[in-house]
Amino acid sequence: MRIDLHAHSSVSDGTQRPAELVRAAAASGLDVLAITDHDTTDSWDEAARAAREVGLTLVRGIEISTVHRGRGVHLLAYLPDPTHPALHSRLLAVLAGRASRVPAILERLSALGVDLTEEEVASASGRTAATGRPHLADALVTKGVVRDRREAFDRFLNPGRPAYVDRTAADLVDMITVVADAGGVSVLAHPWGRSARQVLDAATLGELRALGLTGIEVDHEDHPRPVRHELRAVARHHDLVVTGSSDHHGLGKVGHELGCNTTDPHEYERLLAAAEEAAARSGRAVPDLVVA
Template sequence: MSTVRGGAPVIDLHAHSTVSDGTETPSQLLASASAAGVNVLAITDHDTVGGWDEAAAAAAEHGVGLVRGIEVSCTWRYASVHLLGYLTDPHDPDLTAALARARESRATRLQRMVDKMAADGIPVTYDEVLAQVAPGATPGRPHIADALIASGVIAHRDEAFREWLTDDSPYYVGHWSPDPIQAVELVRAAGGSPVVAHPFTRTRSGGLTDDLLERMAEAGLVGLEAFHRDHGPEEIARATALADRLGLVVTGSSDYHGSGKLNRLGENTTTPEALAVIEARSSGVTQVLRP
């Protein structure tokens, strides 16, 4: 059972399991959250709700509140943008179709990335990458990193992203995904609350302008994830100022991937007041599960 730190609940609204590119199953993820003292955790796998049922059962077992969510991959002018969608209807046909199309495109793009890397002498094959993807999981760039780790080329995923897997790498290949405004509309139509993940991260090429965020707010955006490992003081200040001007909530989270990244559960958190707004702006079809 997780504990409350300093009288306030520990709310972490961004974490991944093996259903996408995390290294822990949904059950292991919730056990880790409990051990880390997290009171409320969001499972937000990339473009899939496939871990929701297992996570819900584990949340009840470990006494951790659960926010069921997704991280929707978006593209804006060739730049990658990520949108967290909380408490959506998992059966909404339009959102489900968009997520399925994105997952299929992600898989085919990995083959092209690996081919480009291999042609430059980087020792990795597509079969080695597929061996790193759990059954039914959404494939992604971290699985290329895992293949390189397995073969002893690098020691950690972060090395692969610094050298070869960033958006501006010569090996980067895009994949189909909705634009951020469309993604906000899809999440809202599915009854959920959309929040931009790490909007100003320094590890990706830019693209999220104030004008785009204003348009997303007009479409129904609920918040900005200001407190994140990839945000320094300047990025946090920019995100919080924009949130205040646009009437958005500010969230914080770990973006935990298990052993795949250095991020630790609960290292950045969200206030109960912000979570209450996210709940209020959702339709109630999917609700926060509380212990």
């Protein structure tokens, strides 16, 4: 069984519609896919319909933008009730922060002599609810300012670059609790990739486990082999579920093809068991798996 628990559609910053993503996952030989768009569940229904058509097991998820000790951390939430009031309100706040970030970045780009409009960004994003820096990058590509997303980030949009603007994000510890209250389970996405490792050392991962964190994404393209080995040892020590994923974005992220990293079936079963327990504790109507 081949299981990929982290992928994005054009509802956030991927380049494939949810149904296209699901069909591509099935064509690539995956048996299970989690759709985890940034800060929104808007892709779930379309993806579920496609999964039933092609015979793929679909796990409904979200990649939530959070912050911990001043650093951005991405939290994967699986199978929460999207109508849970606290979860719903926090996601709306993050999405509002995304929307307000766009004009701030455009203002910085303008000061650099790059004239880009909100309409051009909306066109590049397909008017998704979860507008982000990748859509600004796509608009810069369309405008001919840069060759591709990578150049846009390297020149303008990465932290420390001249057009970067920090974003609104939920508190990590609070969000772990909220996801559990909504009947879901949480996994830290690429915890030792990018800058997150500075605030997610082994001791902190243990503390988060005690607060309700279910697992960590170990097998990810941001993690070199030695880092994966270290993280597995941390996961064993703290009894955390270990996942592996592509973090696929279609054409929007090079080197993250569907199934390039996968989750061991035993770990997947552990994750589902934890989700069943969380659902029972919450007493809420959480979404079922779409089972092939």
